[in-house]
Amino acid sequence: MNRVAFSSLALLFLLAFTAACSPVARESDGPTASEGERLAMKNEKPPVAAGQKLSASGHDITPWTAAQKEARIGDLEPLERAVTCDAGTERAFTGKYWNSKAEGVYHCVICDLPLFNSGTKFDSGTGWPSFFQPFDREHVDEHSDESHGMVRTEVRCQRCSAHLGHVFEDGPRPTGLRYCMNSAALSFTPKK
């Protein structure tokens, strides 16, 4: 056997060995890698779900990011924006819902979270839609507001932090509360 023939044989053997090894190596690596990916995916899911927050009534009240809110604010009417984003107040007796008796659910105009049921609406005589309790206590965020020389309790949407109005302790039974809302912060879904 001459030197060239020997080299060719050696090369062929090497190629055959490599070719034979490669699929075996891939087969043994393949399932391990994909199993690892599956495990990684499994490990990633719980923290995402854990970050979600559900209310007692089963609604997602995970706080919206600034980007999520910004995407919806662009669709708002100027008054809706002034009320929800700048804590404005619509003029009494001018809103869409102050005198509405329709049955249904009032939602947040920005994020659509259900906020008040028509069954808890009452005629407060104020010219603003008034309710004696929220749809779900966890859907509204209440905190002290000392603007305009008054101490009031501001009500915001729990999910997107839209300003909705104020709550006062001069409402009817059974709660004694008066959630004084702005129509411009609400959207209404009639009962089917």
Ligand SMILES: [Zn+2]
């Ligand atoms: Zn909202």
